[in-house]
Amino acid sequence: MSAHSKQVMQVVQRSMERWGVVIAFVALFAFSTFQQGSDFFNAENFRALLNSNAAVGILAVGMTLVIISAGIDLSVGSMVALAAAIGTTVMNSLIGSGSSEVTAVLVGGAVTVLVGLAAGSLNGILVVYGRIAPFIATLGGLAAFRSIALAIADAGEIRSQSATLFSALGRGGLPLPGLENSAGRPLTLSYSTVIFFVLAAIGQWVLSRSRFGRHLVAVGANETAARYAGISVSWVRLRVYALMGLLAGVVAFIQSSRMNSVSTAQLGLGSELDAIAAVVIGGTSLRGGFGRVWGTVVGVLILGMITNMLTISGVSPHWQGAVKGAVIVIAVLVQRSSRE
């Protein structure tokens, strides 16, 4: 191969590495539009698509940071269930004991988020001070958090006792001027979607513009070298797991308010895998040391679009896993070949 064409190849590879996920998104978007026309390409569908993927998206933002630090968190789905179960129980008992609805929802929400933070910190402590591999430590969490949630509700559902406020938060959103749904009501961008985008933006900032982000990358790329450069590896890792837990708490609040109840057996089930998949599709290296939050956001949208497309075209939901699996494997293959 001549030197020139080699250079061209390198440029192509480098841009594939950087923009591959965007190209995939555009291609999939074009394909869906072409295939399904206005069934896919309408504001109401986009709203639903975003709304139903915001929760996984928020988890994926945190997961991106965890994976960049060369870690992983398998417990996030169970963490969501646990935080939602405890938070909603607290809220209900406050309402039962005569507190105002506002107080109950606020306190319940705070408890939800704090339980997430605590569970995440526990993961961090196990990884940092217990010196347990993140995969194993959080595998423990995956089993344990879910089990505690099930025990609290006796494997059943916890219905919210909040008359209106809780679900109003969960179902509400910011009105989008000039857009209406098929029933002629003004279309809203759900709060969960707004929170997802805001957190993603913060996540990207933290990663690329803050000292913590720089340290995350350094620890993920080479832990020993990070230690030799004077970075407190333990503190960095502890914080990233705690942050992940905090985000799981936020997701727990979003999900339980949206459903106005918590199904301890179902809530967040398998969402750790969706989150990890989105991170990988987004171009973050599973080996750590390299990644980007915006790529993860695109990854979430790609996964969401696939589900959306299959649903619209009436493909049995049982097939969705197979298609998603294929996409994940292809994404990793493309990235690996371009990086070597």
Added chain:
Amino acid sequence: MHLGATLRFVSARSSRTGIFRSAALSAERVTVEFPGVRALDCVSLDFHGGRIHAIVGENGAGKSTLMRVLSGAMRPTAGAISLDGRVMRFVQPADAIRAGISMVHQELNLVRTLDIAENVMLGREPTRTIGLRVDRAKQRTRARELLGVLGSELNPDTPASDLSIAQAQFVEIAKCLASDARVLIFDEPTAVLGERESKRLFSVLRRLRDDGRAIIFISHHLDEVVAIADEITVLRDGKVVDSFARATDGTIRSIDGVIADEGMVANAMVGRPLASIYPEKGVAIGDQVVIELVDFGAQGCSHGINLQVLPGEIVGLAGLIGSGRTESAEAIVGLRPRTGSVRIGGRDERLSSVREAMAAGVVYVSEDRKGRGLHVTLSSMINLTLPSLDSCTEFGGLRVDTGSEVAIGDRWIKAFSIRCARPHAPISFLSGGNQQKISLARWLETKPRVLIIDEPTRGVDVGARAEIYRIIAELAREGLACIVISSELSEVIGLAHRALVMRGGVIAGELSRERLARADAQECIVRIASGVLEEGLVQR
């Protein structure tokens, strides 16, 4: 599998009875290019069976690259490798091994959880019951036979994890013999050995040579090379610059037939008189001790170290690998637990982490650039500002001020003339010299008072070496207290105001500036380091 294993046995046996097919391995116009560097430039060399061929050259001369090409670990950009006149296209080391070319790596590659016999026969286990079961008895006998060829009486049942480095090396060689190697490549085999062990290794090399094998051997120790090699090739900047061969009378002679010694080989390696690459030594400024070690030690590695360094002084720390130099340095900056105390500017300091050490003005530049000193997958910019990142963050670390970060990076890139095409590209493709400048610059940015630099020119080419020496001398002249750890004696002698020699975790001797200036300083350091000279301290 089973049949193949048997056939191998037969051919390997024949080797020991002396009817060994001798090999001729040739490199023909081999060129290897890395981005920005030509590591090998049109190298043509022949290696013959029954000869020990030493390759010498400075760090970065291309020795390791050549060995990697010969052993199939790397494909040349241009040129070819041929064995017995047939051009070989090795894609991976396994291809070379199959062709009879084995490499004994510097870092030994034994599987620690297996025993010697299993390691020796790894990948070619003798089997029985149509290849389904490993024949343990045969495996053991065979391993013992191969070790016997080397004159070693190690028990094949010993777990690999129990072996000393020298023993592991023997097992590694036996492993090569098991694969029927006709060409054996040794990458600095004596670097990790003591003197007696080295002698033993040499007798093994001679024995293997006398069997008709071609031995290729890299070493930094020219005395060894002159003693053992039948042929010596000198590489410099990726080119073959000179060669020597042993004449029938046993002397080493240059191409024009002049009897050669170590000095001649050394001059050929460097290509210019050695002294010129070292800057003039400045004088220590003032008498206020900057850093003082009192009865200091790295737990389990060194002890009883007392040392004072003045501003502007460069103290060399010599000694063999494993003598506790690096460990002690790491203990000073809080990377290891320590005993004794460290005083900075007269005050006892805890320095329990790199951060605290940095705050007190003590920094350590690691010898292991790729594993510890730098993040090779990250950019020049990130590497340059990582330790001093706090100085360009705002709002409690929430925002890194990229403007001032880029300014810091650019300043160092300019000051040290670091050649990096794109400051935001990973540094893995930079040359050793440029990487070393980055790992030095990142610590200087923290404005230290004490610089501990470990093997400052390991893997650095000659040109960048001179620059690094100049930088260190310059820093000292500006009042920095420097401790230079080096295994290269000429470096210690050429750079330091005085030198300490460590052996077995203690300071075994000290050479003053005057003593370092004497012609036999190098020899003196070697003697102290190897324990020949016990009363090193008297030698001031």
